Amino acid sequence: MDNIKFKALEVSEVEGEYTRKVIEKEIKDLPAGNLIIKVKYSSLNYKDALSAAGNKGVTREYPHTPGIDAAGTVVEDQSGTYQKGDQVIVTGYDLGMNTDGGFGEYIRIPAEWAVRLPENLSLRESMIYGTAGFTAALSVYKLLAADIERGNILVTGASGGVGSFASAILAKLGYDVTAATGKTEAEEYFNNLGVKNIINRKELADDSGKMLLKEKWSGVIDTVGGSLLSNAIKSTSYDGAVTCCGNVASAKLDLNVYPFILRGVSLIGIDSVQCERKLREDVWQKIASDWKIDQLDEFTTEVRLEDLDRQIENMLAGNSKGRVIVKL
Incomplete structure (x- = not known):
């Protein structure tokens, strides 16, 4: 499946200048990992905006695909943890920082980075929450x-x-x-x-x-x-x-x-990046049950991958409010 083609937002560096463009990639271009996920939704965070602007404190090497959040379905898992079609959430760890992230239609990561989508929570809702x-x-x-x-x-x-x-x-x-x-x-x-x-x-x-x-x-x-x-x-x-x-x-x-x-x-x-797995699962269960918010759509803007550039500029300028999610 290495030759499967997909869309991704790529940030490139040329002579100290950074540009963002939606390009076509192949799964073989992704970093090593035992879990391949087809991303359905991602979300925009301040750390993504920094990565997309060339902040070397977030992302060391370019070209790069940001997106520290991703939710989707398992395509392949060589670790045996998940079955094909399982719905999972990925937040934290190195996703979107120095590992290609959720602003691409596929990601490949270590299986331990993912958690199962809790009941009573959709993939879309999980990314409204996101990191x-x-x-x-x-x-x-x-x-x-x-x-x-x-x-x-x-x-x-x-x-x-x-x-x-x-x-x-x-x-x-x-x-x-x-x-x-x-x-x-x-x-x-x-x-x-x-x-x-x-x-x-x-x-x-x-x-x-x-x-x-x-x-x-x-x-x-x-x-x-x-x-x-x-x-x-x-x-x-x-x-x-x-x-x-x-x-x-x-x-x-x-x-x-x-x-x-x-x-x-x-x-x-509070560190949500390296948070241990059991605590991570417990908090997601809270989010999906007792703490689930009824008004999720009221402070959410949904955009396409092609609309991200403008949203990134808004966030860097301090003009972003609520949550921006990306439907891939």
């Missing part, structure tokens, strides 16, 4: 495991993919959610997610230099890092918890130890 939804659900999973009080929970970067899902899942579970965003005009968008309290992220700014700030949040899901994260930690109530999964604002954290030693605040790191 963003999985990261959000993993953040909620670990935040609730910290046994925080059922007070007000802050979500930063709330209009992004991870923030949107985290806000919606927490609202579905009955928590009071405060969504912090630079897009506060999107009130209807957040109300549809079940979130009633929306604040401008500027309200979280503080340049007083104080070691601690007034207690506001029983828990925080931070998706952006930087000063928003440090101020959120300083504002977290006694015995509260904060999860951290992103650094789009900054990778630097200007902080002191007082929130941890005087208020007992916990800082929980």
Whole structure:
């Protein structure tokens, strides 16, 4: 089957310039692996946009096909784990980074990267969640495991993919959610997610230099890092918890130890890339059952492979909202 031809978005580098084009490839062009999947859906994440723009911190060598998410059907599995026709999800690991990803109609990967599609979840729905939804659900999973009080929970970067899902899942579970965003005009968008309290992220700014700030949040899901994260930690109530999964604002954290030693605040790191398999399967089961969101289509834009270039530019410019999924 090595001569099967398929479409893929390829990013090429010529004299330091990067171009994106939908081309025709063959399965023999794919990297080594024991599992071949025919991709039905993928999704666009910020890491994909960086890879598509030539960010060497994400993708070292070009030409390359991005797409850190993929959902589809098994074509061949030499490991014996899956049968032909099984429906699977792939997120994380090296997919779409230095291994050709979900912006192609076929992928070839190690079988251990895939998980079975849970019942009550379609391939399309799994990619509406994708890495963003999985990261959000993993953040909620670990935040609730910290046994925080059922007070007000802050979500930063709330209009992004991870923030949107985290806000919606927490609202579905009955928590009071405060969504912090630079897009506060999107009130209807957040109300549809079940979130009633929306604040401008500027309200979280503080340049007083104080070691601690007034207690506001029983828990925080931070998706952006930087000063928003440090101020959120300083504002977290006694015995509260904060999860951290992103650094789009900054990778630097200007902080002191007082929130941890005087208020007992916990800082929980979230890694959805190398997350161990059992936990990965448990979180996907939550997504497909108790935590499944009713309004998935309301914050989803579906595009073709040929439409991706414009969507990538929107994301790099900070003009993307909700989720973009790709139907292959």
